[in-house]
Amino acid sequence: xxxxxxxxxxxxxxxxxxxxxxxxxxxxxxxxxxxxxxxxxxxxxxxxxxxxxxxxxxxxxxxxxxxxxxxxxxxxxxxxxxxxxxxx
Numbered sequence: 489x490x491x492x493x494x495x496x497x498x499x500x501x502x503x504x505x506x507x508x509x510x511x512x513x514x515x516x517x518x519x520x521x522x523x524x525x526x527x528x529x530x531x532x533x534x535x536x537x538x539x540x541x542x543x544x545x546x547x548x549x550x551x552x553x554x555x556x557x558x559x560x561x562x563x564x565x566x567x568x569x570x571x572x573x574x575x576x
Contacts, residue, residue, distance in 0.1 A: 489567065489570070490567075490570050492546060492549065492564045495549060495564070495567070495570060496522070496549065498570075498572045499520065499521055499522040499523075499549070499551060500522045500523065501523070501572075502521065502523065502572045502573050502574070503519060503520070503521045503523070503526070503554060503572065503573040504519075504520055504521060504551075504570065504571065504572045504573070505517065505518070505519055505569070505570070505571045505572070505573075506518045506520060506551075506562055506567060506569070506570055507567070507568045507569030507570070508562045508563070508566040508567045508568060508569075509566045509568060510566070511563070511566075515568070516562075518551070518553055518555075518560060518562070519553070519554045519555050520551035520552060520553050520554060520560065521551065521552055521554060522551060522552065526552065526554070527552045528557075546564075547563055547564055547565065548561050548562070548563055548564070549561060549562060549564060
């Protein structure tokens with residue numbers, strides 16, 4: 489299986505297809521990416537004056553779910569399949 493760094497590299501370069509087992513035991517297939525040109529630019533608001541800063545959890549990868557049009561994440565050790573779109 490791929491390492492976290494390998495997955496991150498592929499997610500930053502293309503659209504990826506991730507099969508994984510959720511914490512509750514359900515299986516899930518997700519079409520996702522970290523390509524900046526495919527992720528919408530956040531809208532800035534005057535009411536938001538402070539950014540939440542979190543420590544990076546090396547066990548989890550946050551991604552943009554293309555089909556759900558929102559941020560999702562998966563645990564690296566729960567991945568059962570990982571592939572990418574070679575055309576993107």
